[in-house]
Amino acid sequence: MMFLKSVRAGLFLAAAMMTGPLVALELKETPGLDASLPPVAERVPSEPLVVDLEAKGRETGRHGGTLDTLIGRAKDVRLINVWGYARLVGYNESLDLVPDILQDIEVEDGRIFTLHTRQGHKWSDGHPFGAEDFRYYFEDVVSNEELTPAGLPPFLLSNGQKPKFEVLDETTVRFTWADPNPLFLPELAKSRPPFIYRPSHYLKQFHEKYGDPDIIAKEAEKVKARGWAPLHNKKDDMYNAQNVDIPSLQPWVRNRADSDLRFILERNPYYHRVDSTGQQLPYIDEIVMTVADGKLIPAKTQAGESDLQARNLSFADVTVLKKGEKQNDYVTALWSNSKGSEISLLPNLTVKDPVWRELLRDTRFRHALSLGIDRTLINRVLFFGLGRPANDMVLPASPLYKAEYATKWAEYDPEKANALLDEIGLTERNGEGIRLMPDGRALEIIVETAGEDQTHDDALELVTEMWREIGIKLFAKPSQRDNMRERAITGELLMSVWWGFENGIPTSEMPPEDYAPVHGDRFAWPAWGDYYETGGEGGEKPDWEPAVRLMELYKTWLVSREPEERRAIWDEMLQIHANQTIHIGLVSGVPQPVVIKDVENVPLEGIYGWDPGAHFGIHRMDEFYMAE
Template identity: 25%
Template sequence: MNAELIPGLAKSWVVSPDGFSVTLHLRHGIKWSDGEPFTADDVVFTYMDVVGNDDIANNLRDGCTVGDKFVQVEKVDDYAVKASVTEPYRPLLRDCIQGVSLLPKHKLAKYVAKLNPGAGGNRDAVQSVVNNYRDDLQKADAQALVALDAAIKQLAQAIEAKNADQVKAAVDPLQQSLDQLIQALAPGDARDDLEKAKSYADRALQSAQANQFAGVSPDTFNNTWNTNTPPEEFAGLGPYTLVSYQTGQQVLLKRNPYYWRVDADGVQLPYFDELAVVIVQNIDTQFLYFKSGQADMYPARPEDWAEVLGAAQEESWRTIKDGPPYGNTFLVLNQDIAKVKPGDPTYQALQYVMRAKEFRQALAYSINKQAMSDNIYRGLGTPQWAWISIPSPFYDAESANQYPYDVSKAKQMLDDLGLTDTNANGVRNITDKFLIAQKACNDSVDCAQKFGPQDQREVSFPLATNTGNTIREAMSQQIEHDFKDIGIQASYLPQDFNALVTGLTGGQYGGVVIGFTGGVDPTGFNVWKVDGFYHFWRYSSKDNPPEWELRAQQLQVDGSKVFDVQEAMDKYYKEFIQLDSEYLPVIYLINQIFLYAVDQCLENSQNFRPQSGNLPQWVAFGERTWWQRTDDCKAKLEQKGRLGAGPK
């Protein structure tokens, strides 16, 4: 594996001499899984009508935005598209073009408001925003909310009457009520979404004046394909199609009869007729499934590796061990933690603590990574010191500030900050000295009035990770213990993974241990832009960004324009790594090396290796795996009910 880009749906591509565009030539004759032709129209639809559409929530837009302009994708002919940017952009092919899954226009265009404009759809969008925040709006200005509801009702009647003048008469008071509520709300999601509601009202008027009175709501597409959608409604270009989804249990896939890839002998892929993906959140249970033969492959934990090796010969397992994968595991602290408990003076004071880089550095020194590597990873992990993935040619540990385990230094740094245990209960307090130094208050009297008595202001917060991931659970428990040694109370709180991610991306957390997938290129605009979708440590940066974050963002932007790796490293990424590791928006932990155990009868599994983007192996290699037909394997697979298609 060398992470080189190879032809796929595009059989070839040509980069313009100035590097500002790339023309991709698509394969002819490819069909969606429902038999409809795949053409350039689908590519243009995916980029220009979905990913680049501000109405549609997605985390892909940042990676396809160069400067402040989204990549422009245009149709050249039925089987060629041209993607253009306004300045050189190294990750254009790898991150933007390769990293976006294409969507079928014939299935989804009818759900996109941009392609189906109308006053009614925009009215529905205004109503949806109001319903989502009704309780907040009621508290902010009940009278304005009553007026807003009346204006929305008036707008609905005007649209039903198909009268543009009446629509205008309803939009004006609607906008006024929205303005009143925006003024009454504190900065945050509710205020931002009410600003969107104003734009929906404007669009409703524009549509009415264009005699477009029906239309699709701007939020319709976001809810179109979900877990309740019948399988036959989906259409894809991959090797398998959906048969059924049992919530929390299993995804059953069948062979896509229109899949375009063939093997070296011309046999259409994939080899398997069916593929069952069992959903098991608890890793202990995953291992039991593999050992009992209910699963055929297992991404092993370090704690399982000795058992896997010991049983491999008897159980006919193939074992694969490789270097660290792409991605990282880290602890992130919420620098907007006051949002978790609005009006709570202790959380307001704690926000100043979370934002102090010296505090985060002290915590980094307090984490015993060697113990974490030895006890949790059994020596099968490596410490990471920066965001960029270790296998990437852009990773440079020597440029990073490193934080070797040093409890004395951590304690001294906290003492120097003014985070001391004022009441001798073992937990440090947020003292007046600290808050005055942070310019949060002027003197002790002012501090007490704003934040309450210092003896009641403790450095204490919840520490969450996803339940069932035993490695992250163990890491969190060690971190809780390590922080306790320096007087910081981080209360371990396992959560369901979906709830964890919702809290993380909604800013409703204290500290979280989690991981991100990664790739070859270090560009991560959805994380490092101050308004990025995953700028989760401090979403408020979009309104008031710290200087170092602006510099990190600029280094990401400037670095993405340079195609030579060493030049980009010397000019931009070494400084980026230094900033990242100095300010520690996240505290990097340990990256496990690649460990895999596979049923030996599953042929081609010997090629399993870490993938850019951390694709599961059944996704990355699934189309080219098959069952061996040796006598031993055939008997074994017949017993397990697994024997299916293979290469002819």
């Protein structure tokens, strides 16, 4: 049974962390809440998720306080729904999938998923949450062509087929596919999940099937929507935190729309988690997000203007942040960055130029480029030696990690690099000592950079000198992210510098989508990714054997039934990447600074990433509390 073992194990862990029978738990009222609210026993589910903080090595917290943090743009208020990380199932710090909002989940044959919600669970406005909210999403939102013209998203399809959806009772629903669907549960645990449930009691008033036509028309006119469907889509905002009226299941909720520069997120009085002493989570009353110029956030953080900050901070800020610790009474923790590499050079294997295309697809050429880079020097110069000279690959924290993945073809050996380039036939040089390509052009590689990270530009300066030793000239070309993506799609982009694989700590239960050519926005193979995403209507069909095999393996993973099968698929995919050096990673494991001021239960060592991780989410921000 796929996933059943991991989900059941997670549920057992949660149960093991409880202190005694649930009926013996005495729930405590949260100070400062609106007196008109029902008592806590009526606000939380009859079986809330009980967390034993002592078993996790943390302290039982206290209610109250406001946590101030800085964001670089107004739309980053949506991060409250990332950091809160209330998910149907979510990752714990061991990267296991465990029930969270759900009471339980049963998986049969990798294709039948029965979801059990918690009896008495309520939305942030006090209305019941349950099976009807799942039904509304599946039947009235994602299956409605006017609301979702693209049809069901990929995670709700298996072999292109829709599931059978059933409501079994008020707290139980079932999704049944004809074939296995291992994509389903990991999708629910993402930083930006699909929210396969909706507050039906709220959204029905804007749906043509349930709402009053006159009211819908008036509401549409208010927001300049052209009909009920655009109106519904505006109101249906589970992630961006723009609609202050929509109920939520997250620990903090935006209830006011009084500012675009300072956002106040208030505790959800109906949140489903409690600690083992009976206190309802979250501990912190309010999260205040203040918009500031992203370039000024490190200085503002150093000045003590943020209680918890990682967003808009990078390793380059560590020295400045450390200097302010004593004066402003904060700690700069260094968490492990979960990216496969802090800096990665990405040859575009689908570049339009036929000479470059043949050269970049020659494994010997990519090996030579990799061998011509002194990663130890880059690590020492840019990161004080605190990173790891390594490929863009899975990290030691991943159960899929093998040491050879990190080091294969990653040693500094310019002599061997030169020999490989000679073997290819690139033996002719111009007056500057730069090798000539088969068509007589100088071997000059234009590497485009978005200018979003100064260390990327600094690294290119170092690589420029190193590659000159093997007869290759590097030109760094400043660009912008959108322009780079456009040039990649049209085949004009030759090579780019970017961050490495977003998920450097995968388990075999996570989809290997970053490691296969299945997304058109990846700089290493945009045309192949576009071909996959459009079902062959766009892009190019892969015609390079390693890419063909990676796509085959990804498709096999999508219909796999057992963890052992998925592990074998992952192992082969990672071996292909190690052998082929598709990404030329430079340094991995570069720490992410996390500034902590007057906030307790924040780990000094942690994982910082998007998926999995949700920044603070995997460490359960609802368990953080403010110091007295």
